Amino acid sequence: MRADVCLVLEGSYPYVTGGVSSWVHQLITGLPEVRFALLTLVPGGDGPLVDRYPVPPNVVARQDVALFEEAPVAGREPSRALMRAVETLHEAPMPARCPIMKTVTGLLAGPRQAASGLLEARASWALLKALYARRDRRVSFIDYFWTWRATHGPVLRLLDAPLPDAPVYHALSTGYAGFVASVAKTRLGVGLALTEHGLYTHERAIDIFQSSGLFKPTEPGAAPQERFFKTWWRDMFAFLGRLTYDSCDVIVTLHEPNRRMQVAAGAPDDRLVVVPNGIDPARYVPQRTPRDWSARPFRVGLIGRVVPIKDIKTFIRSVQIAAAEVPLEAYVLGPTDEDPAYHAECLALTRALGLEETVRFLGKVDVLAWLPTLDLNVLTSVSESQPLVILEAAAAGVPSVATDVGACRELLGGRTGEDAALGPSGLVTPVVSPEATARAIVDLARDPLRHRAMADAGIRRVERFYRQSAVLDYYRGLYARLAEPAAAGVR
Amino acid sequence: MAGIGFTLRRMLDQGGLSGPLKAFGAAMVLASGPWVASSLALALMGAWSALAPDSPDARAFLALVSHAFTFSLVAAGLVQMVASRFLADCLHQDRLDNLATGFLQLLLALWALQAVTAVAFAAAVPLPVAVKAAAGALYMALGGTWLAMAFLSAARQPGPQLLAFAQGAGVGLCLGLLGGATAGLTGQLAGFACGQALTLLRLLREIDKTFGSPRWGFVGLWGFVAAHPSLVVTGGCYALGLWIDKLLFWAHPATGEVVAGALRASPLYDEAMYVAYLTVLPALGVFLLKVETDFNDRFRSYFATIAAQRDMGGILEAKAAMAGSVRAGLALVIQVQAPITLALLVGAPALTQALGLSWFSVSVFRLGVLGALFHILHLIMLILLLYLDFRRGAAVMAVAFLAANGLGTAWAFGGGLETYGLGALVAHLLTLGLGYALVEWRLHHLEFHVFMRQGRPRSRVDWWGPWRRRREAGR
Numbered sequence: 001m002r003a004d005v006c007l008v009l010e011g012s013y014p015y016v017t018g019g020v021s022s023w024v025h026q027l028i029t030g031l032p033e034v035r036f037a038l039l040t041l042v043p044g045g046d047g048p049l050v051d052r053y054p055v056p057p058n059v060v061a062r063q064d065v066a067l068f069e070e071a072p073v074a075g076r077e078p079s080r081a082l083m084r085a086v087e088t089l090h091e092a093p094m095p096a097r098c099p100i101m102k103t104v105t106g107l108l109a110g111p112r113q114a115a116s117g118l119l120e121a122r123a124s125w126a127l128l129k130a131l132y133a134r135r136d137r138r139v140s141f142i143d144y145f146w147t148w149r150a151t152h153g154p155v156l157r158l159l160d161a162p163l164p165d166a167p168v169y170h171a172l173s174t175g176y177a178g179f180v181a182s183v184a185k186t187r188l189g190v191g192l193a194l195t196e197h198g199l200y201t202h203e204r205a206i207d208i209f210q211s212s213g214l215f216k217p218t219e220p221g222a223a224p225q226e227r228f229f230k231t232w233w234r235d236m237f238a239f240l241g242r243l244t245y246d247s248c249d250v251i252v253t254l255h256e257p258n259r260r261m262q263v264a265a266g267a268p269d270d271r272l273v274v275v276p277n278g279i280d281p282a283r284y285v286p287q288r289t290p291r292d293w294s295a296r297p298f299r300v301g302l303i304g305r306v307v308p309i310k311d312i313k314t315f316i317r318s319v320q321i322a323a324a325e326v327p328l329e330a331y332v333l334g335p336t337d338e339d340p341a342y343h344a345e346c347l348a349l350t351r352a353l354g355l356e357e358t359v360r361f362l363g364k365v366d367v368l369a370w371l372p373t374l375d376l377n378v379l380t381s382v383s384e385s386q387p388l389v390i391l392e393a394a395a396a397g398v399p400s401v402a403t404d405v406g407a408c409r410e411l412l413g414g415r416t417g418e419d420a421a422l423g424p425s426g427l428v429t430p431v432v433s434p435e436a437t438a439r440a441i442v443d444l445a446r447d448p449l450r451h452r453a454m455a456d457a458g459i460r461r462v463e464r465f466y467r468q469s470a471v472l473d474y475y476r477g478l479y480a481r482l483a484e485p486a487a488a489g490v491r
Numbered sequence: 492m493a494g495i496g497f498t499l500r501r502m503l504d505q506g507g508l509s510g511p512l513k514a515f516g517a518a519m520v521l522a523s524g525p526w527v528a529s530s531l532a533l534a535l536m537g538a539w540s541a542l543a544p545d546s547p548d549a550r551a552f553l554a555l556v557s558h559a560f561t562f563s564l565v566a567a568g569l570v571q572m573v574a575s576r577f578l579a580d581c582l583h584q585d586r587l588d589n590l591a592t593g594f595l596q597l598l599l600a601l602w603a604l605q606a607v608t609a610v611a612f613a614a615a616v617p618l619p620v621a622v623k624a625a626a627g628a629l630y631m632a633l634g635g636t637w638l639a640m641a642f643l644s645a646a647r648q649p650g651p652q653l654l655a656f657a658q659g660a661g662v663g664l665c666l667g668l669l670g671g672a673t674a675g676l677t678g679q680l681a682g683f684a685c686g687q688a689l690t691l692l693r694l695l696r697e698i699d700k701t702f703g704s705p706r707w708g709f710v711g712l713w714g715f716v717a718a719h720p721s722l723v724v725t726g727g728c729y730a731l732g733l734w735i736d737k738l739l740f741w742a743h744p745a746t747g748e749v750v751a752g753a754l755r756a757s758p759l760y761d762e763a764m765y766v767a768y769l770t771v772l773p774a775l776g777v778f779l780l781k782v783e784t785d786f787n788d789r790f791r792s793y794f795a796t797i798a799a800q801r802d803m804g805g806i807l808e809a810k811a812a813m814a815g816s817v818r819a820g821l822a823l824v825i826q827v828q829a830p831i832t833l834a835l836l837v838g839a840p841a842l843t844q845a846l847g848l849s850w851f852s853v854s855v856f857r858l859g860v861l862g863a864l865f866h867i868l869h870l871i872m873l874i875l876l877l878y879l880d881f882r883r884g885a886a887v888m889a890v891a892f893l894a895a896n897g898l899g900t901a902w903a904f905g906g907g908l909e910t911y912g913l914g915a916l917v918a919h920l921l922t923l924g925l926g927y928a929l930v931e932w933r934l935h936h937l938e939f940h941v942f943m944r945q946g947r948p949r950s951r952v953d954w955w956g957p958w959r960r961r962r963e964a965g966r
Contacts, residue, residue, distance in 0.1 A: 122943075125939050137802060137804065141797070141806055142800055
């Protein structure tokens with residue numbers, strides 16, 4: 001059956017639970033009249049994959065593509081025209097590569113799948129050697145070869161992947177998902193939209209920077225080579241990102257800081273639009289009980305997974321500082337099994353600071369049920385996109401103290417002028433600053449009126465600017481516009 | 492065989508003049524031990540046998556023994572390459588426990604093949620059943636011996652193998668003479684077969700000691716053979732190519748004579764050729780001592796260079812060293828062997844007379860001596876091709892050798908006495924040229940095969956670590 005929209009997903013829905021997956025699930029269930037196809041990119045070699053969400057009936061087609069599967073490759077030797085185009089692609093500077101890539105994509109769209117065959121072709125070997133000799137001839141050749149295989153393997157496999165039939169493609173990240181979406185654009189002329197939650201290219205750059213597995217020297221002192229290979233990987237993802245931006249008709253992101261970074265990464269400004277995520281405020285109305293902590297300790301909660309990126313340790317330290325000034329009960333509400341080592345470190349820190357009675361780790365909980373208990377939602381993450389937990393807390397009348405990452409500032413202070421006029425719904429602190437976080441907690445604990453004003457502002461903000469229904473309306477309209485043949489330039 | 496080579500290397504390093512001489516002597520003994528032991532036993536048997544020389548029984552004995560050697564080598568050839576490759580793979584994967592079982596299964600397969608061929612051949616030979624049974628036993632014992640030798644090439648200690656051959660030959664000689672005196676042809680043959688069976692038993696014991704006892708179970712042999720069919724072709728064709736000239740000489744009416752039914756011989760050709768091959772022992776010794784170990788060193792060094800993260804320049808240097816060792820090795824073999832071969836060519840008439848060969852055999856002997864030299868050289872090429880894992884090239888070379896030797900010999904019949912042996916010589920030369928070209932071609936394209944055709948390396952980048960952990964957390 002022909003779908004209306006093909007969603008291109010990498011490492012998320014429906015096989016992994018998380019923010020992006022839940023968002024996608026809400027999108028699909030929120031638009032029951034739209035027929036969706038799912039094109040899911042998975043690493044491969046993982047055995048049978050299990051759906052973590054009940055996939056709704058308006059998903060009419062599903063296609064898994066394994067990116068790193070070591071499947072046998074059948075292919076004839078590539079044509080000389082193709083190899084010339086590939087060579088030009090590799091020698092061209094980054095901005096000039098996108099149109100050349102489109103030429104290559106077109107050349108590889110034969111009935112006999114030729115892309116994966118490049119991994120073993122003699123012509124590829126000749127080109128690889130030529131490029132090595134021309135530019136990089138002093139680096140470790142075996143690592144050069146493996147890096148070529150690892151960077152090009154998924155891309156070539158995606159060029160051979162069957163593409164679901166739909167007039168509109170919607171990618172949920174750049175990277176490999178964005179790449180295969182741009183292939184669909186080149187080959188099938190689909191309308192193409194991109195929604196970026198986190199910035200894939202940016203996240204990969206951080207991973208690469210932190211990783212030590214990309215080049216292991218057999219002799220010490222091989223740092224220059226490590227830089228070479230890390231740069232290669234970073235540039236590869238940067239290219240995939242640029243190609244995606246270049247191919248998309250519309251690029252959606254969740255907040256202003258992201259939009260600025262997308263422009264810096266080469267996204268055309270006129271195709272960018274900010275559509276923040278939303279929630280259904282009505283669900284949180286019952287949680288809007290007035291808080292009165294005059295006769296009991298002030299309750300603060302951190303709702304999130306116990307992982308380093310959430311920086312639970314700063315939260316624990318800030319609780320120690322604040323608890324010296326006001327009576328406090330602190331809760332960490334989120335799964336602890338994703339990084340058991342980090343969880344153990346947090347427990348050790350809690351014990352070391354003598355906070356066993358004050359800070360409690362409750363594991364995964366039903367957030368909706370817990371919100372009425374909390375007086376304040378605290379977020380100490382070192383990196384976030386648009387944390388839904390701030391919206392949920394706001395809808396339930398709970399102000400937030402958050403670090404200045406991602407969308408937090410605009411969620412708590414307003415994105416547009418109209419939004420800001422509603423007043424602040426929380427306090428923003430620097431990252432990794434237990435003193436600042438503690439100061440914010442104490443200030444609000446001691447000022448119930450200010451707390452009340454922020455709670456009210458939060459409720460108004462969510463109901464006005466962060467409705468899930470508005471997000472769904474936007475996408476419904478976007479899909480309709482993109483489905484029309486002359487789809488370029490629509491917003 | 493490299494295992495033994497390294498033992499020899501240590502001998503070489505002992506310094507002074509005695510070290511190298513001892514090593515070289517040992518190399519020659521190792522290379523030729525089995526042959527020399529058996530030949531010596533046969534020669535002595537011929538001299539001291541109770542059977543009258545040149546009697547039908549004596550001729551039948553020689554013909555049966557040479558047939559047993561010939562066809563057991565061809566049959567073993569079919570499985571020998573498979574065996575060597577299987578051995579190499581098991582050692583590489585550290586699956587040493589599979590080796591004994593694999594050997595047993597290959598041995599049973601070989602014996603099944605040999606039994607069928609023996610029965611078929613026996614039907615065409617009008618000799619007493621007892622004689623045929625003894626010959627058949629010898630045939631099967633020899634087949635098992637060659638297979639055992641292929642597996643034991645991984646062993647570092649050559650001593651037990653040589654001892655096995657010496658003991659077997661000695662016992663075979665004694666029992667053979669005894670049997671000949673008491674029961675004629677049957678007894679002599681059975682006695683000799685017993686000796687060979689003893690050799691086999693000792694080798695089996697060596698295998699048991701080296702690799703442990705076999706289990707019952709599948710070690711993936713048939714899948715292995717299915718994955719590498721070219722090895723069977725290579726082994727079979729090369730072994731057959733080695734003997735096709737003799738088979739044709741046996742069969743041809745002008746040169747062959749009937750011993751009994753299908754059992755034929757060619758006195759003109761057989762003995763001269765046999766001695767001619769004995770003359771290239773120095774070449775074999777040099778190969779074993781120096782050429783193979785040197786190449787092995789450079790070969791490993793090449794892969795070590797790649798793994799040590801050198802740049803392409805360094806890799807190509809290592810390859811040049813490897814290619815250099817091939818050329819230097821060939822040159823060395825020729826340098827050592829050529830003077831000996833030349834001397835034999837000149838002294839051929841005197842030598843053939845001294846050995847009691849017919850005067851007609853002189854030209855056969857001369858051509859055989861030259862041919863044997865080229866044969867050793869192209870055997871080295873074949874071994875190198877297998878080292879470089881160029882299985883298709885090895886198969887092409889083996890098939891070409893068989894065709895060339897067969898056609899060449901057939902053509903040589905037309906030229907009369909002077910050209911007997913010329914066909915084989917030309918075939919050896921052509922095969923050498925082809926083999927050398929294939930080795931050079933493979934070396935030229937070595938990096939392509941090492942990198943591009945070696946399957947997929949695992950991705951060292953785990954972007955999906957968090958993905959997997961989330962999946963597991965969600966479980």
